[in-house]
Structures are given as structure tokens and as C-alpha cells.
Amino acid sequence: MKRFFKILGIIIGLLILVFFILAFTQPKVAHIVRTRTWKASQPVVFDQVVRFKNWPHWSPWVEIEPGVKLTYEGVDGQPGSSYTWVGDETGSGKMTNIAVTIEKMKYELEFIKPWHGRSSGSISVEAQQTGEVKVTWEMEMIATFPFNALNFMFDHSVGKDLERGLELLEAYTVAHPQIEMTESNIVERSFPATNYATIRKSVSFAEMKDFSESVFRKIREAAPERIVGPPATFYYRWEDSAQKYEIGPAYALSGSGPLPDKDITVMPVPTSTVISLLYKGGYANLGSAHRILQDYAGKRGMNIVNVLEEYISGPADDPDSTKWATNVIFFVK
Structure with a gap:
């Protein structure tokens, strides 16, 4: 019996030694990454x-x-929004959106039960030239000494959850390839100060397409290295009954300096409050997104200052109009 306890003591001692060796050698942050690629629309998956x-x-x-x-709080889809969960099997905690770009959302996690802890992560959705999306889910699990010795286990356990989530995300977006056009999908946010290269002109509906294409081409030729966003159009005035529109086809630019083509104006847009709606489909029904935003603004007493359409994807990207995506943005006060 003494021999048994002696051997057991040696084993326990070795395990403790290994544990502390791992604690001294393992990083305090476990970085877990899983990626999956499938055929889908980037705006649909990112939504x-x-x-x-x-x-x-x-x-x-x-x-x-x-x-x-x-339980949800904040403006869904925007930094500061969050959800809390309470469950018997999954414990409880809170996830908070801390940053959003056109293809990436960063978040923070607070675990409350069965133990308290924090971590952070992100999910990016990148459109591929093949018509697929590449979705990357990352998490960072933080553990204090000496519990960081167990960080090597997180890649397996948490990694399995991320892999399953990407499988389920693929299945859902393949089965539901459209974004629902409702007020619930309207986003209220701060629009960052941006410089736009544009040419402003009043045109008829019949002239709009050719004029826009000519302006986009002139800007691409004048400042290809300064373009930092998709093609876009400002709508200053519109008379639907007369089919007359004052528009400004534009590209967002880096820097504020003038362009060599004197017909092109570099126009600063200050930081502004906007409401936006992502529309998917051909341009014939694009007015439906405008009407939903107009109704939304009217119900809340918002004054519409300006209107911008960002063409995330369109005819140049895919002949299938069901895959076109336009971000309709209303600048409001």
C-alpha cells in the first residue's frame, strides 16, 4: 500500500510539474481560427x-x-448592440458588437455562468472572384497564470463550436439567399467624414445610365490609386413625374486634394447621421428601399438631408441581377 501511494504521489507530482511547465510556456491568449468557403452572396451572409x-x-x-x-439591446447590426443569454446547458453571458466594417464584425464576450471570464473575436465575410464567400471566425480566449496551461485545449473545444457554426451558417444562407426588405433591417449609424470625387448634373431618366457610366470612368481614369469605395450616386433632387433628376455619380477618395480633371469636384462629406438599408436585386425595384427609408424617417420626425446609393455589386460583377447589392443611405437630421 505504501508503494502504491508513493507511486501515486510521484504521478501527481509529475502532473503538477507538467502543468506549471505548460503555464510558463503557454501564451496567456489562445487564438482560435476557423475558415469556410461556399457559394453565396456576401451581403446576405454578412447580414x-x-x-x-x-x-x-x-x-x-x-x-x-x-x-x-x-435578450437584445441597442441598434442591431451597429457597434454597441448586444445580446445576453441565459440557459441551463449554455450558462449565461453577454456578447457585444464593438466594431463593424463592410465585411467584418468584431465582438467582445463576457461569460457569467458557470464561470466568469472574457474573450474577444471577429467574423469576416469576404467576397471571392469565384462568386463564393470566405468566412473567417476568430476568437481569443484569455486565461491568467497558471490556468493558461490549459489554453492548448481551447483550440479543440472552441474550434469545434466555430466549425459547426460555419456549417450551419452555410446551410442557412444557401437555403435563404435573399435579404428580407423590412424596417427591421434598417440601420441607424454615424457615417464617417469622407471625401467624394463627383460631377453633379441634372439629367432625364433616359440619360442617367450613360451619364453615370461616363462619370465613373472619368474618375477611375483620373484617380485610380485614390478610390477607396464602390461606385455611388448622390441624389440631390428628383421629380418622378417629370423624370428629371439632379445626381452626382461618385467614388469615395483618400485625401482631399483636387484631381487633374477639372470637371471633377472633390466634395467633403462631414460626419453625419444616416439610416441605411441594403437592397438586393435588379435596379427596377430599387425604389422600394427608398420608400421604406422615407416612411421610417417620417414616422420618427427625421429630416432627409441627402440620399446616397452605394453599388456594392452590380452588372459589372455578375449578369444575374438577383446577386446585385445596393446600400441605400439617407442622411438625416
Whole structure:
């Protein structure tokens, strides 16, 4: 018996030694990354990622516990929005959106039960030239000494959850290839100060297409290295009955200096409050997005200052109009 306890003591001592060796050699942050690529529209997939109210469609943790209680706060899809969960199997905690770009959302996680902890992560959705999307889900798990000795286990355990989430996200977006056009998808946000290269002119509806294409071409030729966004159009005035429109086809630019083509104006747009709606489909029905935004602004007493359309994808990217995406933005006060 003494020999047994002696051997057991040696084993326990070795395990403790290994544990502390790992604690001294393992980083305090475990970085977990999983990537998946499939055929889908980037705006459709990103809409699922950036809006927490869409996560139950594909969340691996909701799959584990479908009855988990979810509570949402803030403007869904924007920095500062969050959701909390309370469940028997998944514990409780809070996820907060801390930053958003056109293809990436960063978040912070606070675990409350069964243990307290924090981590951070991001999900990016990148459009590929093949018509596919590349989705990368990253998480950083932070552990203090000596519990960082267990960080090597997180890549396996948490990595399996991320892999399953990407599988479910693919299945859902393939089965639901459209973004629903409702007020619930309108985003209220701060629009950053931006410089635009543009040519402003009053045109008829019949002239609009040729005029816009000529302006886009002139800007690309004048400042290819300064263009930092998709083609866009400002709408200053419109008379639908007369089919007359004052528009400014434009590109967002880096820097504020003038361009060599004197017909092109570099126009500064200050930091502004906007409401926006991502529309997917051919341009014939684009007016529906404008009407939804107009109704939304009217109900809330917002004054519309300016209107901008950003052409995220269009005829130059794919002949299939169901895959075109336009971000309709209303500048409001």
C-alpha cells in the first residue's frame, strides 16, 4: 500500500510539474481560427453575421440549447448592440458588437455562468472572384497564470463550436439567399467624414445610365490609386413625374486634394447621421428601399438631408441581377 501511494504521489507530482511547465510556456491568449468557403452572396451572409437577432438561425450554441433565453439591446447590426443569454446547458453571458466594417464584425464576450471570464473575436465575410464567400471566425480566449496551461485545449473545444457554426451558417444562407426588405433591417449609424470625387448634373431618366457610366470612368481614369469605395450616386433632387433628376455619380477618395480633371469636384462629406438599408436585386425595384427609408424617417420626425446609393455589386460583377447589392443611405437630421 505504501508503494502504491508513493507511486501515486510521484504521478501527481509529475502532473503538477507538467502543468506549471505548460503555464510558463503557454501564451496567456489562445487564438482560435476557423475558415469556410461556399457559394453565396456576401451581403446576405454578412447580414446574418452582423445582426445578433439573426444568430439563432445558425448559432452552434442555440443548436445545443434551442430554449435558451435571449435578450437584445441597442441598434442591431451597429457597434454597441448586444445580446445576453441565459440557459441551463449554455450558462449565461453577454456578447457585444464593438466594431463593424463592410465585411467584418468584431465582438467582445463576457461569460457569467458557470464561470466568469472574457474573450474577444471577429467574423469576416469576404467576397471571392469565384462568386463564393470566405468566412473567417476568430476568437481569443484569455486565461491568467497558471490556468493558461490549459489554453492548448481551447483550440479543440472552441474550434469545434466555430466549425459547426460555419456549417450551419452555410446551410442557412444557401437555403435563404435573399435579404428580407423590412424596417427591421434598417440601420441607424454615424457615417464617417469622407471625401467624394463627383460631377453633379441634372439629367432625364433616359440619360442617367450613360451619364453615370461616363462619370465613373472619368474618375477611375483620373484617380485610380485614390478610390477607396464602390461606385455611388448622390441624389440631390428628383421629380418622378417629370423624370428629371439632379445626381452626382461618385467614388469615395483618400485625401482631399483636387484631381487633374477639372470637371471633377472633390466634395467633403462631414460626419453625419444616416439610416441605411441594403437592397438586393435588379435596379427596377430599387425604389422600394427608398420608400421604406422615407416612411421610417417620417414616422420618427427625421429630416432627409441627402440620399446616397452605394453599388456594392452590380452588372459589372455578375449578369444575374438577383446577386446585385445596393446600400441605400439617407442622411438625416
